Amino acid sequence: MEEQHPSLGLCFFDNQLFYAVNDPTSPQKLARIGCYDFNFDITETLLGNSEQHFRGIKRTVDQFKEEYEIRHLRILSLPSQECWTSVPKIVYDDSDEREKHINILMSGVDRKNIQPTWYPLSNQDYKFLLLRNNKSFEGFQKLAGNTSTTDLISDFEIGLRWIQHANPGGSFMTICCYQNCISVASFILGKLRGATYITYDEVQDLPYLWLQHTQQLNWMSGLHEEIYVYGENAFQVIEILEPFWDDAGTITKMDTLDKIQIEADEQTYGFNLESAFPAIMLALDYD
Numbered sequence: 001m002e003e004q005h006p007s008l009g010l011c012f013f014d015n016q017l018f019y020a021v022n023d024p025t026s027p028q029k030l031a032r033i034g035c036y037d038f039n040f041d042i043t044e045t046l047l048g049n050s051e052q053h054f055r056g057i058k059r060t061v062d063q064f065k066e067e068y069e070i071r072h073l074r075i076l077s078l079p080s081q082e083c084w085t086s087v088p089k090i091v092y093d094d095s096d097e098r099e100k101h102i103n104i105l106m107s108g109v110d111r112k113n114i115q116p117t118w119y120p121l122s123n124q125d126y127k128f129l130l131l132r133n134n135k136s137f138e139g140f141q142k143l144a145g146n147t148s149t150t151d152l153i154s155d156f157e158i159g160l161r162w163i164q165h166a167n168p169g170g171s172f173m174t175i176c177c178y179q180n181c182i183s184v185a186s187f188i189l190g191k192l193r194g195a196t197y198i199t200y201d202e203v204q205d206l207p208y209l210w211l212q213h214t215q216q217l218n219w220m221s222g223l224h225e226e227i228y229v230y231g232e233n234a235f236q237v238i239e240i241l242e243p244f245w246d247d248a249g250t251i252t253k254m255d256t257l258d259k260i261q262i263e264a265d266e267q268t269y270g271f272n273l274e275s276a277f278p279a280i281m282l283a284l285d286y287d
Contacts, residue, residue, distance in 0.1 A: 009282025
């Protein structure tokens, strides 16, 4: 029988690297959840701002891979470096129209560097399109090194993995909090309904920006039985935006193992578990 190797999930917030390693013998258990602090902004470094700092990040990830004999690495992407949009299925079905849309949305980017990925939506008349400029994510890919397989996962896909993990049913919303951005995704009956991200300069601007987005995206103000919030400064985002969310929805900050519905030998952590939540979801093997 082939030996099973664990998977490593990584996510980055400001100067912190969060990681999780699954237990391949137990689908609901993690072998390790951890956090590593740097004295610089990790995401800026991965986007190419400092080769010296990058070597420090890669050395740390290589240590994880060697210690746990990692063969599969999943890394949370940055929504602010991607393009997300819903496209009528009639456009998706016509290859010429598909390319026209991609060229318009990624104007100025060489087509060979554009990676399009299509996702089904609950409304079958539309498709959800994710576009990446692969040049922007070269630093993320270099972290892989000699790992057998590496996946770059967008934040809205965390909700899809949550469906596989917890099977919540009904409707729910996920909100990931970054330093200058929140990622918002809606799901209904096990399918993606819509996703967007909102960038901001000051967190106090979020109410205005939220209302602005809901005018264009009806699903944002729709019924959500559960609202899952995670990432950095999640408490502050909840405090600011809770008045704009459906009163019937239960707001859950993903800050305990019970809420995440996962087992681990360690029960307490010296960091905010809600920031490690994406890494936890990425470590689990549901592919």
